[in-house]
Amino acid sequence: MTTTRGRRIRHCVLALPVAAVLAAGSACAGISSAQNDSDAGADARNAAAMAGPRSDQWDDLHKAATTESPATYQGPTQSVTAPKNVKVAVITCLSILSGCVSPATGAQQAAKHLGWQVRVFDGGGTPDKQNAQMLNALSWGAKIILNIAIDPNAVQDGLRAAKRAGVPVGAGSNGLDSPNPPVKPTGSNLGYAFDVGPDYAALGTKAAQWVQADSKGKANIVVYSDKEFPSVLALQKGLLDQLKTCKDCTVQPLRYFTGNQVAQVLPQSVVSYLRSNPDVDYVFIPYDPAAAAVVPAIAQAGLGDRVRLISVLGSQENLNFVRESRVQVADAAYDNRYMGYAMLDQTSRLLTKKPLAEPHGENLPFVVLDKDNVPESGSDWHASFDYPGTFDGLWK
Amino acid sequence: MTDKTIRHIGAPASGRSTRERLNPARLLSWVSGYETLVLLGVLIVVFTLTSDRFLTADNLQNVALVQAVTATMTLAVLMPLIIGEFDLSVGYLIGFLVMLEAVVAQHTSNPGIIIAAGPVVGLLVGLVNGLLTVYFKISSFIATLGVGILLSGATQGISNGKVIFENIPSSVTTLASEDFLGLSLAVWLTLLLAVVLFYVLEHTPFGRFWYAIGGSERVAYLAGVRTNRMRMTAFAAAGLIVGFAANFALAQAGSANPGYGPELLLPAYAAAFLGVATYRPGYYNVLGALVAIILLAIGFNGLSLLGVPFWVQPIFNGSVLIIAVLVARQETRQVRTG
Structure with a gap:
């Protein structure tokens, strides 16, 4: 290609x-x-x-997009006396997806600093399994449950059982909590005590900046979205708002899909759309597992030379596409290991009845990765500053 | 058809030697038809010995809590399986019905209408499946797959791709949130449904006719069974039961996700297939299906408590299914050959 x-x-x-x-x-x-x-x-x-003169502008935009935000540690500064011997259950959305597992791995690393025990339960990618694993976590004796990218609306059984047992439930990577617009549970539904995530709108802004810079302000882009996820909607807002500032860019009408269409329907839909809209040269897919299904379809359709795809999460499979410039050329990623540390930091504050750190996302670092700054094969992207040491200092 | 197909070996004669009594083949014959129960017992002992968290009231309650939907879906797929057909639409159907009920809830707060919507529409979809299979002679595999795919589109359409969590009345979610004797109402209702189906299948002409059709439709027809009508009812019953499962699912989640449902198809069939190893080897039956659901749930729970790697559980489930069905097949052969 x-x-x-x-x-x-x-x-x-x-x-x-x-x-x-x-x-x-x-x-x-x-x-x-x-x-x-x-x-x-x-x-x-x-x-x-x-x-x-405009080329400087594109360079600046490219630099803004591919420079991590924040560039230095902006997490909590108030120390907390962490409780001892806490059993933490981390439920992943699906343990074969690196984006689901990386925050759990981060939490396991952070737990070593705290002397806590972290056990990872595979949510299996379905609400039934995720509910069941929350109940298994309660049976295991967890003092807190942390759900990674699991919609609270889908695990009400687990949340009710946790409430009955007096076990708090936190989360990461849902986009339900500050700095994103907080999404409160409706009616009698239960929600999470906190949800650590990046500023998805700002991440969307960065992604749009990258597209502007890469296209020199001439992108003709189709944006795919999934209304199931608040994080996607927040990200989409930032992306579209920034693209509005690009006067010569063309933003096609939004196209929607759902999670269960990722494997079959979405790839065919994207290819068909690109064939019938030959002027479109950028495709935005809101999360990496979906992009991973779309990239081969575009390549097999012989459209890989024509379109450039950008996605979100920083999953290793997608970073490999970026590394090889195989259709996907950029990935808006955030530091999942930081998320693990931040979740345990908020857990410390929650269990000791201290106020949670603001924003609840603890200024989780994010960046757009392209061929210039993609990490080496087999590695996730991590912020350049030493946050493990800083968190460790806070917890003593 | 209603005759017991299992021949249990009676108590050993007192005059037999100890060696005879301890013969492995003889011991195995004692558990004939109940190997899955034995395996369940073994698992319970192993997990009790290896995890101090396993055999506690809270844990067993937790195991039961999330089985209502899976168990009801398994009961649904049993109906077409008994008559020798497949219904592949059930996964998409439950997703559609949950979404439909959530959409209905946006227009009325009457819980009766919301709760009735799932079973009524489920019944109608089941009739359509039956119609396509029985009267239009389309393979049930293809007809129900087509209906399922069609329903998945309908689910996307009525939801507009969004999760609906507003205006679900608390009286609907009560099915999952209210406990009775430590178990949610949904679990008790699932057990009640199982009892009703057990009675219908084992003790009424209706059930006998279904099993007769499953054995040989031609023979059943020659014996005077209205096979077309009975086959239609099996598909309709599956749709109706999926409607009940939709009620439980909506109650548990308090919301409807357009992606929900398809993932429930294979676990339901796995439990139904595993069920043939118990109670009536070689035949789909309610008791066997319930034991299978409990076995898989206990396995999942126990392995999770032990903290095994995430890939172990599917290997466990797959192995149990294959071994149990092989054992059931062997026993069925022995029974049929006398």
């Missing part, structure tokens, strides 16, 4: 210094004259790159 002429043009333009852009642009334009309509996006980017 990366050896086609269209991609060469893009690399050619990106590699040259601004002073040589005009000459190189002419040469590249000569090459591109033989390209079909699908290279219109690349031509547009050439033209944008030739605009002189």
Whole structure:
């Protein structure tokens, strides 16, 4: 996919210094004259790159997107006397997904500092299993349950049982709590004591900045969304608000799918859409497991040279796509290990009846990863500053 | 058809030697038809010895708490299985019915209407499945799969892809939140449903006719059974029971997710297949299905308490299913060959 002429043009333009852009642009334009309509996006980017002063603007935007936020530790600063010998049950959404497991791994690392016991229960990807595992966690004797990316509406049985047992339930990666717009349970439904997550709107903003920079302000983008998840809706808002500032970008009407369509319906839908909309050159998928299903479909359909895909989470499979520039070229990721530390920090405060740290997401770091800053194969992305040491200091 | 197909070996004659009495084959014959129960007993002993958290009232209550939907779905798939058919729409159907009930709840606060919507529409969908299979002669595998896929689209359509959690009356969620003797109402209602089905299948002509059709539709027809009508009722009963399961699911979650349902299909069939190893080996039956559900639930719970890696549980479930069905098949052969 990366050896086609269209991609060469893009690399050619990106590699040259601004002073040589005009000459190189002419040469590249000569090459591109033989390209079909699908290279219109690349031509547009050439033209944008030739605009002189604007290239700094794109560089700045690219830098803003690919620089971690926050750049230094902005988590809680108030120390807390952590209780001793706490049994923590972490329920993953589905233990074969790295995005579900990484926060649990982070919590296990953090637990070593605290002398706590963490056991990970596989939620199995279904509400039935997730409810059952919450009940198993209660039977195990958990003093707190932490659910990773599990919709509280789907685990009301587990939440009711936990309430009866007097065991608090926290969460991560749902986008239900500050700094995101808090989503309170309705009616008699129960919710989480806290939900640690990044500022999803800001993450969406970063993703949009990256698309603007990558397309030199000429992106024709289709945004896919899933209304099931509050985090996706918050992210989508940030993304679309930022794209509105891009005057020459075209944002296609939102397209929706649901989680159970990821394997079959979504990939076919995306390919069909791209075939019938040949001008679209950017695809935004709101979470990595969905993108992982879409990327092969786009590649097999022979559309990999034409579109660039960006997704969210920082799962290793997707980072590998980014590393290989295989359709997916960027991933808006957040530090899942930090999430594990932050969940245990909030747990310490909750169990000692101290006020929770504000915002409840504890300023979890996030970034857009592309080929310039993607971590090496087999590694998750982690913030560059030493937060394990800082948290450890807070808990003594 | 209603004759017991299991031949239990009577008590050993007092004159037999100790060696004879301890013969492994003879010991095995004692548990013939109840191997799954024995395995369940073994698991309980093992988990009790290895985890001090296992044999506690709270834990066993927790095990039962989340089985209402799975058990009801298993009872639903039993109906077509008994007559030798499959209903692959049940997973999509429960998702559709839960969503339908949630949508109805947006327009009325009358819990009676909300709770009735699932079983009534489930019954109608079951009749459509029956109609396609019985009168249009489409393989039940294909017809019910088609109906299921159609329903998945309908679920997306009526939900607009959103989770609906507003305006679900607390009187509906009471089914899951209210306890009686330590178990939720949903669990008690599931047990009541199982008792009713057990009686219908084992002690009424209705049940005998279904088993007769499952044995040989042609023979049943020649014996005077209105096979088409009876096959229709089996599909309708499955739809109706899925409607009850939808009530329990909505009560438990207090919300409806457009992605919910399909994941319940395979566990329901796994439990139904595993059930053939118990009580009436080789035949789908209610008691066997209930034992299977408890066995799988205990296995899941015990392994979780032991903290085994996440990949062990599917291996356990798959192994138990294969071994149990192999044993049941062997026993059925022995019974049929005398």
